[in-house]
Amino acid sequence: MFEIPSVHPFNFAQLGYAIIDSEQLDQWLVFGRDAIGLHAEYLSEDTLSFRIDRHARRFLIQKGKAEDFTCLGFQIQDESSLKTILGILKKKKIEVRKGNGIEADLRGVGSFWQFSGPKGLKIEIFTDPILTNTPLTMLSEGFVTEEFGMGHVALVSKQPEKLVEFWMEIFGARISDFIEQKMSGVTLDITFLRMNPRHHSVAIAATRGLRMDPISKKIQHLNIEAKNLEDMTQAYHRCKQLGFEIAHGIGQHPNDQELSFYVITPSGFEFEVGWNPISVSESHWKQNTYKQISAWGHQPEISTKLSRWNEFRRGFFSLFRSEYVPF
Ligand SMILES: [Fe+2]
Incomplete structure (x- = not known):
């Protein structure tokens, strides 16, 4: 097996949200809300959202043909860690795009940066999730986040x-x-x-x-x-x-x-x-x-x-x- 020494600081990132493209929003509603027990809401006819905690978004199911993940969002703990990551991406010559306001709203973040990650999956990084006190309506008592x-x-x-x-x-x-x-x-x-x-x-x-x-x-x-x-x-x-x-x-x-x-x-x-x-x-x-x-x-x-x-x-x-x- 392989081992690459980590030279970076640790514990500044965590999985934040996932975006999935699917043609089957109705089935996803039954799956997420009624089977798994998540808080569900339609943001529009073409966008279904699931919450599991105070984060305004954790899952976005968007109308699309992929039937697959399109983006994974990672929460970065502070601006300095974000700058470090953006610096590493620049050094590696990985093209980074800053998301626009509409896209950020949809993801429930203040702002985010996007680049192509493994297997063409879009990886997004953000520091400022939008939190909400709107009560969760879930079949489950809660999730560890x-x-x-x-x-x-x-x-x-x-x-x-x-x-x-x-x-x-x-x-x-x-x-x-x-x-x-x-x-x-x-x-x-x-x-x-x-x-x-x-x-x-x-x-x-x-x-x-x-x-x-x-x-x-x-x-x-x-x-x-x-x-x-x-x-x-x-x-x-x-x-x-x-x-x-x-x-x-x-x-x-x-x-x-x-x-x-x-x-x-x-x-x-x-x-x-x-x-x-x-x-x-x-x-x-x-x-x-x-x-x-x-x-x-x-x-x-x-x-x-x-x-x-x-x-x-x-x-x-x-x-x-x-x-x-x-x-
Ligand atoms: Fe697993």
């Missing part, structure tokens, strides 16, 4: 070393640990990166040897953390009752020890609802390599022959597809 950010994302990449370098150089991320998982004769290497006390804000998965990317989406899954165990288990039952496919039933990861399940969103990528992961104490942390992705559970509930075949096909064709990396 604050200094931990809104959750984590996982990406599959054919160039994992470069993606790890990207998150370390731009966001000062540190490697928490690694998982090596053998499945159907292929070894998957996963690197978990933290930017704050959350065990990981980003995970990068890659096939060992011949690099393939069988995932047709820019992000394989996004995770949010329920405050209560019951909120997670009830969300699991609601997802099933409402007919959303469960990719993996409830189980526990060995590294961050989070209990979670994975459900397929209306756009086809996975959404993980978790509970009670450990947080990282910088002075005591010891980096480990784990040999399995789940300590128990996480049984596939939709492992049909057809979905395996589709993954194989996508993996094969990904060998001939180039993958955008910023540097």
Whole structure:
């Protein structure tokens, strides 16, 4: 495995918001509000928003054909850290665009800067989220955010070393640990990166040897953390009752020890609802390599022959597809 020394200051970034393009806003409303239990509001006919805390925006589902993530927003703690990041981007010759006022309003931030990140995903950085005291109407009691950010994302990449370098150089991320998982004769290497006390804000998965990317989406899954165990288990039952496919039933990861399940969103990528992961104490942390992705559970509930075949096909064709990396 690889280790790149982090020379940057740490703990100045956290996952802030996600923007998804989908043609299925009505299905997303049922998914987010009625299955997962989020606060939902239509900002316009073409834009659905979900809140999970005081941040005016955490998820934006915009009418569009991609059925995928288009932007990920990262909250940066102060102007000086923002300047540092903009300086690094300039040095790396990465083109940065300042968002306009209408775009910033939509995202619930005062201002933001955008650039092309891994796999062509737009990465946005901001320091000034708009907070609201408007009460949340949610089926869940609450989600863990604050200094931990809104959750984590996982990406599959054919160039994992470069993606790890990207998150370390731009966001000062540190490697928490690694998982090596053998499945159907292929070894998957996963690197978990933290930017704050959350065990990981980003995970990068890659096939060992011949690099393939069988995932047709820019992000394989996004995770949010329920405050209560019951909120997670009830969300699991609601997802099933409402007919959303469960990719993996409830189980526990060995590294961050989070209990979670994975459900397929209306756009086809996975959404993980978790509970009670450990947080990282910088002075005591010891980096480990784990040999399995789940300590128990996480049984596939939709492992049909057809979905395996589709993954194989996508993996094969990904060998001939180039993958955008910023540097
Ligand atoms: Fe996850």
